[in-house]
Amino acid sequence: MPINAALLAPTAPAQSWRIGLIGFGCVGQGLYDILQQHPASSFEVARIVVKNPDKVRPLPAAQFEFEAEALLDDNTLDVLVEVIDDADAAFRLVVAALRRGRRVVTANKAMLARHLLELVDLQRAHGGTLLYEAAVCGSIPVIRTLDAYFGTEPLRQLTGILNGSSNYVLTRMGEGGTDYGPALARAQQLGFAETDPSLDMGAFDPRSKAVLLAAHAYGLFLEPEQVLNLGIEGISATDIAFAASRGEKIKVVAGLQRLLDGRVTALVTPQLVGPESPLFGVDEEFNGVVLEADFAGEQFLRGRGAGGHPTGSAVLADLAALRQGFAYHYAKTAAPPTHATDLEIEIYLRTDEPRLIDLLDFSEVSEEADEDGYVVGYVALAHLITHRDLLREHGAFIVRTGQLRPVGEAAEATEAAEAALETAGRSW
Numbered sequence: 171m172p173i174n175a176a177l178l179a180p181t182a183p184a185q186s187w188r189i190g191l192i193g194f195g196c197v198g199q200g201l202y203d204i205l206q207q208h209p210a211s212s213f214e215v216a217r218i219v220v221k222n223p224d225k226v227r228p229l230p231a232a233q234f235e236f237e238a239e240a241l242l243d244d245n246t247l248d249v250l251v252e253v254i255d256d257a258d259a260a261f262r263l264v265v266a267a268l269r270r271g272r273r274v275v276t277a278n279k280a281m282l283a284r285h286l287l288e289l290v291d292l293q294r295a296h297g298g299t300l301l302y303e304a305a306v307c308g309s310i311p312v313i314r315t316l317d318a319y320f321g322t323e324p325l326r327q328l329t330g331i332l333n334g335s336s337n338y339v340l341t342r343m344g345e346g347g348t349d350y351g352p353a354l355a356r357a358q359q360l361g362f363a364e365t366d367p368s369l370d371m372g373a374f375d376p377r378s379k380a381v382l383l384a385a386h387a388y389g390l391f392l393e394p395e396q397v398l399n400l401g402i403e404g405i406s407a408t409d410i411a412f413a414a415s416r417g418e419k420i421k422v423v424a425g426l427q428r429l430l431d432g433r434v435t436a437l438v439t440p441q442l443v444g445p446e447s448p449l450f451g452v453d454e455e456f457n458g459v460v461l462e463a464d465f466a467g468e469q470f471l472r473g474r475g476a477g478g479h480p481t482g483s484a485v486l487a488d489l490a491a492l493r494q495g496f497a498y499h500y501a502k503t504a505a506p507p508t509h510a511t512d513l514e515i516e517i518y519l520r521t522d523e524p525r526l527i528d529l530l531d532f533s534e535v536s537e538e539a540d541e542d543g544y545v546v547g548y549v550a551l552a553h554l555i556t557h558r559d560l561l562r563e564h565g566a567f568i569v570r571t572g573q574l575r576p577v578g579e580a581a582e583a584t585e586a587a588e589a590a591l592e593t594a595g596r597s598w
């Protein structure tokens with residue numbers, strides 16, 4: 171078959187877009203550096219805004235300004251890139267930009283998770299566009315995959331390691347026998363963990379990301395507090411040994427799952443992960459996401475979840491998408507599912523405070539080891555959500571060890587749905 175020469179003819183170079191860059195830290199400099207190394211991308215950083223006038227910068231001082239608001243009405247800028255580390259200021263700027271109908275790229279997951287619905291409404295009301303691939307798993311293109319590719323297909327489940335810092339600490343503890351404190355100090359030295367590590371180690375950061383994923387995977391808008399987040403601040407060698415004795419690893423896993431009755435649950439907890447899972451091999455500071463779609467089946471994405479270049483790369487991908495006229499569809503928000511918390515979850519709890527065991531009110535206990543201070547069994551997810559701060563304050567360590575199971579009316583509905591599937595000759 172002859173090749174159509176017109177298809178192979180070089181296309182005209184894209185017209186260069188002028189970027190207003192707000193923030194010149196890790197991500198801002200990462201993007202700037204990528205654009206310097208890759209001029210063919212045809213994006214030019216036209217104005218840069220930072221906060222501190224006294225800071226020494228890698229570029230001439232004349233290239234920096236200090237009033238982000240000044241960029242909002244500069245119509246010579248094609249797009250604003252907001253990559254600052256202050257969620258409240260970022261929200262004010264992004265709202266003001268969207269009210270003017272502007273195109274905006276942001277990486278600020280904490281801000282997005284808190285205000286996503288409002289930001290979606292603003293885009294619809296004023297015709298602006300907001301993209302944020304960099305906010306979840308850095309360089310891994312998971313938001314656009316969910317929104318554009320799986321916008322129509324139902325998803326059963328999404329599981330992911332969404333925080334590189336805690337994953338690095340767990341890898342050091344699992345492979346090197348390092349204690350939590352030194353492993354965390356090393357993560358901070360290498361720039362993987364924040365100076366205040368609680369956002370990463372307390373699973374607040376992956377909780378924000380889970381909120382964003384729930385919106386695109388299921389059309390479900392959640393408040394961050396609705397998502398259970400349990401971290402690894404209380405972990406010890408005993409817990410690592412418990413996992414190793416089963417041939418498994420402890421990973422902090424975000425789990426979004428559609429239940430048989432169609433409702434969706436979302437949580438982020440340490441979890442036992444066995445070699446059969448693609449997440450088992452996601453070590454060090456890497457991130458990974460496993461998607462299970464009804465018809466496509468299982469897919470696995472793995473990559474760098476943070477750092478200047480990987481995150482800058484995701485921002486660049488958003489810029490290119492904007493230039494092609496792309497906007498998120500949020501297709502599944504047209505018929506959103508209900509959020510489910512009336513479930514039980516199998517956990518391993520280690521604590522030296524017996525009252526915490528009473529408080530969680532285990533409905534079933536399968537294992538107890540008094541000498542190591544742990545118990546394994548089922549507890550209500552709602553109890554964990556209610557008591558998570560108390561558990562954290564008392565240094566308790568919890569690992570999810572098994573599946574979620576519905577209780578009460580939901581259990582009956584699940585049984586009925588299973589029977590219907592069996593009658594139809596299908597399996598879940």
Ligand SMILES: NC(=O)c1ccc[n+]([C@@H]2O[C@H](COP(=O)([O-])OP(=O)(O)OC[C@H]3O[C@@H](n4cnc5c(N)ncnc54)[C@H](OP(=O)(O)O)[C@@H]3O)[C@@H](O)[C@H]2O)c1
Nearest residue numbers: 193194195196197220221222253254255259277278476477
């Ligand atoms: N680092 C990562 O790997 C990564 C990955 C994914 C997402 N993110 C997200 O990306 C965003 C930026 O992170 P980062 O690591 O690049 O932060 P960073 O290194 O701390 O840099 C923050 C930058 O924002 C500037 N800034 C702060 N408040 C400002 C304001 N009101 N107006 C103008 N500039 C302001 C700072 O100015 P000065 O230079 O004057 O201090 C600095 O240049 C955050 O939302 C973060 O959660 C980061």
